[in-house]
Amino acid sequence: MVSRVIPVDPFDLVIFGGTGDLARRKIIPALYRRFIAGQMPPEARIIGAARGDLDDAAYRDQMRGALAEFLSGDLNADDVSAFLDRLHFVSIDATGDAGWSDLRDLMRDDVIRAFYFSVAPSLFGALAQKLHDQDIAGPQSRIVVEKPFGRNLKTAKALNETLARHFDETQIYRIDHYLGKETVQNLMAVRFGNVLFEPLWNAQYVDHIQITVAETVGVSGRGAFYDQAGAMRDMVQNHMMQLLCLIAMEPPSRFEPDAVRDEKLKVIRALDPVPSDDIVRGQYAGTDDIPSYRQDVENPDSQTESFVAMKVGISNWRWAGTPFYLRTGKRLRARASEIAVVFKDAPHSIFGEEAGRHRNILTIRLQPNEGMMLGVTIKEPGPGGMRLVDVPLDMTFADALGPEGEHVPDAYERLVMDVIRGNQTLFMRGDEVEAAWAWTDPLVDAWEARDERPALYEPGSSGPEEAQILMHRANRRWREIKE
Template sequence: MVSRVIPVDPFDLVIFGATGDLARRKILPGLYRRFCDGQMPPEARIIGAARTEQDSAAWVEQVAEAIETFLPAEKRDPAGLKAFCERLRYVPIDATGTAGWDALRAEMREGMVQAFYFSVAPSLFGALAERLHNLNIARHDARIVVEKPFGRDLASARELNATLAAHFREQQIYRIDHYLGKETVQNLMAVRFGNTLFEPLWNAQYVDHVQITVAEEVGVGGRGAYYDKSGAMRDMVQNHLMQLLCLTAMEPPAHFEPNAVRDEKLKVIRALDPVAPEHIVRGQYKAGQHPSYLQDVENEDSLTESFIAMKLHIANWRWNGTPFYLRTGKRLKSRKSEIVVHFKKTPHSIFDADAGSRSNVLSIRLQPDEGIDLRVTIKEPGPGGMRLIDVPLDMSFADALGPEATDVPDAYERLIMDVIRGNQTLFMRGDEVEAAWGWTDPIIEAWTRRADQPVPYAPGSTGPEEAAILMHRDDRRWREI
């Protein structure tokens, strides 16, 4: 497969929090990959900024170590790494004080795209935005990238949006959700809106239900202090799963451009019905080969959920009566993220009673092996009558497009390059964030008011039995994790 990488314009990218875990694991290895793939122009420069007092040479050593640690050997090249590191600078900076800002201003060049990545705690977003604006470091067309969480409720999300808006216009703010950078998430839009085969059937008349699953094998690990204040609802449903739901359910935008896409996503969130308590299952993993959730977060009285399953309805013409089932959790049987569209059964079977009435299933796999498959019914080969079986029409990227297709950019790689291009299509808009919290807050407030206890579930399982019962009541089944 021929590479179609198009270089971006020359840029200065400042990474605040440049010595932190996210920068080391994702941002810097991703930028290195874009450099090696020819997408980063020779004039591009990356400026690390953090409170650690060190010079550029020391930071360059840390960057090289991070790339060697978090990228496999076959994706590294000594000559490429040396050339990449020549584009790195470092400025010690006090995010809430005055130290380092003059030095940062001196590093910025005219005629370059300006981008500032806030890879720091949200409590520092306001201080960084204020200094970049008031000290005339950021130009009128500069871009800022902010990481989730975008608040922890509607009030804090509004406050954060107002803080950023005091110094930057909405067109300059890129709220990054790495799930939207995944290849298959974008392929979902291509499948829906690029094929006459699917879009006419993408509605309540033909779709029985939709399942969206993000399952993890790991526990909360070293994130216990943060996670226990958030839980699966705030950490996963309000952002990642909500975005997948919106892309699955939204109306076709007039054009594939940022505001048109985000307008349609916003309509989905605003059309979500409130969720009845009986349509929500919350769980906490028990101890097994690893510590329990309560041990991981060091809080024996915690009522925070590590698992959630819920049944949603969207109150519009397209989806009236079609349920959407969302499920996410930690310490589950396997790592899997997928969107599964179950079409309705054939209205009448012309075959014998044993053949039954069957349905087609479209599965969009996000991880671990990105791809799409469609299950269709065929006759089982051989003599003996009309025996029907379901088989997948499977399109894994490697099989369909060659081995190079599996070496697609990581989500962070793609999204950072979109920032440089000025393309906000795969980033969340401020009103989207607020609408999502507006729907989520009443659910969380009801749990708190009732002091709901999460249901214990065994690690390595598919979650609480109550989640299976949620589906069984509707005569449906979860897809196997």
């Protein structure tokens, strides 16, 4: 299998916050991989813009260190040097006047202009205003904004209004790196490209769906931000909401940006309110060796959740009566992100009760080891009667695709190139963000009004016992969290 890499058009990509952690850890390494793959044309340029007294050579040295730190394997020195030659730096004040004329003079008229806001959301408005006032961004320019897209519906609307003053919705790329994962996109390929699954993808055949995003790390290093957000705002409202939409949405008429996003928006608007009994909030405790959540955030009275699990219903013809169980948390047993579609039992077993209960489960792994696995029931080999056993049909990308699957492109590789191509399919639209907050806000407001402390759970566990009870009430079980 040979994949074709088609170069994008020439571009100038300006990374505001070009010396920051996201640029060093994700954006620059992703661009380097696309350069190595042959997708970046010779005329492409990357311009770091940030505070700091750097010239091009000093910036290139910094990014050389970032590539060495965040890319695994040996780096070819000639390739690295050729890539770094494309990098430039402008010292700039986001809210002042310094550096903007230098940036304007550096930009070219005959290439795509893209501006990546890798900065705090509080600077988005100032950057949009400056790009407009300095005549740097025009009707064909594109801006990329990172989450959080507001803290609630009110702030999300304010942010959208601020950006809309200077940019059309077709120019705004709200990036969620989960949507760039190969497996996430394969959700649509599996559903809409195979006659095998789509007829079964509904409440008649699906018992329930589990979406899990588990992390082993705590929140130290970003405690100040996280304590103001919590798992609900940090993960459920955006990442997990997007996964739920892709699993639950109706087939779009075409694989085009607005057609796909229209169907996702319909799912969000069909979400039922969640009763308090169907939500579990948790907070990791401490041990002799591991600090507690409250110690990590340096707030001894914090009521913020580091874990949340919930049962969610969708009121439409396809999914009425089929629950979606969402679970995410920190300091859990293993780092794993997966979606499990649990199909209903066969209507009648010809093998009797002694054969046991067996279900087909389609598991979509987002991390680690991206791939898909379908559990099927077969006869256990050997004599002694009809004994049934469940076995996996496994499609781990690295195994199934051979050399083509050894390097599954990082989400940022795909998404940044989609910005240059002008493809918004994997980016959130403004009304989609607002609808997600409109569903989330009442849940957060309700538990803040109750002032309940989240349930404690041990680091390295599967979360609080109350989350297990949430499933047991319906005679269901969470899938085991494992690498």
